[in-house]
Amino acid sequence: MERVEEYLEAIFRLKERGEKATVTRLSQLLHVTPASVTQMLRKLLQMGFISRQPYGEISLTRRGEELGRKVLRKHRVAEEFLRYLQVPEDKIHDKACELEHHLSDEVERAMHRKVEGERLKSPSGLLPLTALLEGEEGVVERLTGGRGLCQRISAMGLTPGTRVKMVRSSMFGGPILVFVRGTTLALGRGVATRILVRVD
Amino acid sequence: MDKVIKVSLAGQPNVGKSVIFNQLTGLHQHIGNWPGKTVEKAEGTLHFGGHTIEVLDLPGTYSLSSFTLEERIAREHIALEKPDVVVNVIDACSLERNLFLTLQLLELEAPLVVALNQMDMVKKRGVQIDVAKLEKELGVPVVPTVAITGKGLKQLLEKVIENRGRKARFPRYGREIERKISKLEKKLEGLGYPPKWLALKLLEEDEEVEKIVEASRPDILLLVRRMRKELEKMHGERAPVIIASERYSLAGRIAKEVQSVTQAGGVLSDKLDRLTTNPLTAYPILVLVVLSVFLLVFQIGGKLTWIFDAASEKLETIHWLPRSALEGLLAAASVALPYIIPFYLILHLLEDSGYLPRAAFAMDSLMHRMGLHGKAFIPAMLGFGCDVPACLGCRVMETERDKVLAAMVVTMVPCAATSAVILGLVGKCLGLLAVLVLYVIHFAIVFMLGRLLFKVLPGEPVGLIMEMPPYRVPHLPTVLKETWGRTLEFLKIAVPLVVLGSVGLAALYETGAADVINSVLSPVTVGWLGLPAVTGTVLLMGILRKEMLLILLAATVGTTNFSSVLTDAQILVFGMVSLLYLPCISTFAALTKEIGWKRAVGISLLRISLAIFVGGIFYRIARLLC
Numbered sequence: 001m002e003r004v005e006e007y008l009e010a011i012f013r014l015k016e017r018g019e020k021a022t023v024t025r026l027s028q029l030l031h032v033t034p035a036s037v038t039q040m041l042r043k044l045l046q047m048g049f050i051s052r053q054p055y056g057e058i059s060l061t062r063r064g065e066e067l068g069r070k071v072l073r074k075h076r077v078a079e080e081f082l083r084y085l086q087v088p089e090d091k092i093h094d095k096a097c098e099l100e101h102h103l104s105d106e107v108e109r110a111m112h113r114k115v116e117g118e119r120l121k122s123p124s125g126l127l128p129l130t131a132l133l134e135g136e137e138g139v140v141e142r143l144t145g146g147r148g149l150c151q152r153i154s155a156m157g158l159t160p161g162t163r164v165k166m167v168r169s170s171m172f173g174g175p176i177l178v179f180v181r182g183t184t185l186a187l188g189r190g191v192a193t194r195i196l197v198r199v200d
Numbered sequence: 201m202d203k204v205i206k207v208s209l210a211g212q213p214n215v216g217k218s219v220i221f222n223q224l225t226g227l228h229q230h231i232g233n234w235p236g237k238t239v240e241k242a243e244g245t246l247h248f249g250g251h252t253i254e255v256l257d258l259p260g261t262y263s264l265s266s267f268t269l270e271e272r273i274a275r276e277h278i279a280l281e282k283p284d285v286v287v288n289v290i291d292a293c294s295l296e297r298n299l300f301l302t303l304q305l306l307e308l309e310a311p312l313v314v315a316l317n318q319m320d321m322v323k324k325r326g327v328q329i330d331v332a333k334l335e336k337e338l339g340v341p342v343v344p345t346v347a348i349t350g351k352g353l354k355q356l357l358e359k360v361i362e363n364r365g366r367k368a369r370f371p372r373y374g375r376e377i378e379r380k381i382s383k384l385e386k387k388l389e390g391l392g393y394p395p396k397w398l399a400l401k402l403l404e405e406d407e408e409v410e411k412i413v414e415a416s417r418p419d420i421l422l423l424v425r426r427m428r429k430e431l432e433k434m435h436g437e438r439a440p441v442i443i444a445s446e447r448y449s450l451a452g453r454i455a456k457e458v459q460s461v462t463q464a465g466g467v468l469s470d471k472l473d474r475l476t477t478n479p480l481t482a483y484p485i486l487v488l489v490v491l492s493v494f495l496l497v498f499q500i501g502g503k504l505t506w507i508f509d510a511a512s513e514k515l516e517t518i519h520w521l522p523r524s525a526l527e528g529l530l531a532a533a534s535v536a537l538p539y540i541i542p543f544y545l546i547l548h549l550l551e552d553s554g555y556l557p558r559a560a561f562a563m564d565s566l567m568h569r570m571g572l573h574g575k576a577f578i579p580a581m582l583g584f585g586c587d588v589p590a591c592l593g594c595r596v597m598e599t600e601r602d603k604v605l606a607a608m609v610v611t612m613v614p615c616a617a618t619s620a621v622i623l624g625l626v627g628k629c630l631g632l633l634a635v636l637v638l639y640v641i642h643f644a645i646v647f648m649l650g651r652l653l654f655k656v657l658p659g660e661p662v663g664l665i666m667e668m669p670p671y672r673v674p675h676l677p678t679v680l681k682e683t684w685g686r687t688l689e690f691l692k693i694a695v696p697l698v699v700l701g702s703v704g705l706a707a708l709y710e711t712g713a714a715d716v717i718n719s720v721l722s723p724v725t726v727g728w729l730g731l732p733a734v735t736g737t738v739l740l741m742g743i744l745r746k747e748m749l750l751i752l753l754a755a756t757v758g759t760t761n762f763s764s765v766l767t768d769a770q771i772l773v774f775g776m777v778s779l780l781y782l783p784c785i786s787t788f789a790a791l792t793k794e795i796g797w798k799r800a801v802g803i804s805l806l807r808i809s810l811a812i813f814v815g816g817i818f819y820r821i822a823r824l825l826c
Contacts, residue, residue: 184667
């Protein structure tokens with residue numbers, strides 16, 4: 001089960017960054033051979049966690065996404081907690097990878113409460129816009145995605161360096177509302193995950 | 201007498217551009233389409249100070265990129281038609297965002313006059329704008345206006361006459377960009393477009409401009425690609441993002457220079473905004489709004505229909521040919537006046553108040569499952585009134601793919617006439633619960649069909665990016681005007697078809713062809729759907745106008761007490777088939793206009809086979825249950 005969670009987490013992480021999950025990407029990320037990735041994916045497919053798309057892209061089913069998101073959240077909470085305990089920085093990631101599979105929801109919440117105030121950050125320090133909490137502000141750092149989308153996003157004023165404030169983030173996994181340059185914008189979830197922000 | 205002055209209005213959506221257009225041209229306007237395009241083109245004339253001024257209202261756009269059809273139309277018009285003056289209407293309340301477009305108009309070096317609109321609102325918010333300073337920064341005249349009261353429009357026209365044909369100055373961007381532009385511009389002369397603009401657009405990776413240049417100067421593209429690489433290396437961003445940032449930073453700087461906040465004012469609409477975007481309250485409110493719109497419309501409509509009933513009684517003594525034509529006219533009016541006008545009035549009130557974008561926001565997730573985004577919910581709402589404007593309303597979708605998908609989905613929304621049939625037949629005989637069940641099944645089918653088409657159609661779905669205008673008190677003249685426009689649109693498409701249809705229908709009965717049709721269709725109607733044979737013609741004629749289903753059914757079975765002649769199962773099946781089977785002829789015409797006749801035929805075939813399939817199964821299940 002740990003391996004299953006590990007894979008789902010990795011796929012979810014790629015998706016969150018706006019990258020395509022492929023066998024090659026996964027084997028790089030998890031430090032395993034492509035052959036074992038393929039084998040594991042077959043298992044995940046059987047378990048109903050993923051579905052395969054054309055061009056070798058892997059996408060998560062609803063169940064897979066739920067579990068992937070949960071594990072990733074636990075990973076981040078564990079990392080933050082270890083940092084709080086002043087565990088050396090180079091050990092944090094690996095230890096968090098071990099811990100994430102053994103945290104119950106209750107323990108995770110308790111840890112999260114403990115380190116509250118310290119925002120959970122992804123390894124690069126950049127978060128997709130969707131990760132901001134309501135009322136929280138961030139600065140747009142980078143736009144990922146195709147040329148057309150970048151053009152549309154920047155034409156609406158979400159250019160790098162712009163401050164954005166999350167107004168509404170909880171529309172059942174649907175769109176979000178952000179306040180930027182004096183107006184409120186509604187952004188579809190797919191659009192918002194392509195906007196990477198830094199929280200200070 | 202001077203020669204005619206051509207003025208084009210440009211501006212972002214929701215800035216009061218249409219209000220200014222209406223104030224200027226009053227009743228002297230002409231609404232049509234851009235040649236070969238489905239985008240509306242509004243023109244009008246006025247006389248001022250001895251001059252004749254022709255005003256053209258360009259589509260509202262946030263930017264002048266090539267992403268949407270509207271944007272391409274607006275910029276082609278300014279660059280190639282070269283109007284004498286371009287009036288840029290901007291919303292003083294969000295100056296920075298609006299200046300983003302103003303800068304792009306300056307890039308086109310168009311003769312520009314800025315109308316700084318909503319000055320009353322900005323004062324209420326405690327913000328002061330230094331107009332003289334703004335004029336200096338932009339290098340073009342700026343006139344403060346309050347469009348809804350007409351304040352400042354006289355001064356605006358004076359400035360327009362004074363400044364006609366005076367080229368604007370290209371905005372001042374970062375040095376490395378300016379240097380690249382000046383290197384490129386000499387090579388880009390003689391293409392019909394302003395060379396500096398072409399240069400900047402090339403740096404911005406604009407597909408359309410690349411095509412224009414590639415045709416005649418393919419060597420330049422290599423140079424441009426190298427320049428872009430340089431820029432991208434320097435900024436660590438994609439070229440289009442760099443240029444957009446450049447514009448926004450200039451717009452932001454200008455806005456900061458000219459604005460001063462005297463007192464921070466709270467916005468009244470905040471609370472309403474929270475309620476309508478919070479998932480816990482947004483959905484109940486949405487359901488409540490939709491339901492009350494319907495109740496209200498059917499209440500008003502029901503009270504008005506007696507006029508038409510009385511009128512059609514008077515017609516009974518005339519010869520069938522003129523009678524059927526008159527009946528057709530009357531029928532179109534009896535849908536338009538009592539149902540469509542009140543419906544659009546209410547809907548445009550909601551739109552102008554700012555509620556519809558919130559509804560679109562709330563519906564984004566669901567629409568996404570069909571590969572659409574929240575904006576498609578607005579034409580879908582229109583569909584509850586009539587599917588013709590709903591279909592035309594799908595123009596708000598950004599890409600062709602989304603438009604086709606949206607057009608199919610929204611034209612399946614039961615219109616007022618269809619709802620009247622369902623209520624009059626199923627509701628009256630079997631109760632409202634049965635109506636609800638039918639609607640739920642129908643929408644489930646529409647949803648599945650949408651998903652299916654989403655998987656089949658090639659291309660990527662476009663995500664939602666939508667401005668949420670603040671709530672405000674609706675401006676009645678604008679609302680009335682919009683309602684009138686929609687009604688005219690409906691009448692234009694529907695009246696000729698409905699009149700022709702009525703005549704054809706009467707001819708069928710007069711010549712006895714109806715019986716032939718009934719027997720030809722009977723294997724489907726009787727054999728598979730379990731309906732009486734007479735429903736064959738009824739269903740066929742329902743294509744002309746959906747409300748005919750009820751009227752004709754009553755006429756052919758000889759009573760309005762349907763329970764006495766039809767079994768409960770038959771009533772349910774007839775209702776289900778009526779919901780699904782075909783778009784009416786007017787909707788079909790609208791579909792053809794918007795997405796082409798091949799797709800319109802495809803959709804119709806899909807729907808009719810679905811109706812037969814579902815209807816037959818439905819009959820078998822209903823027979824078991826009833």
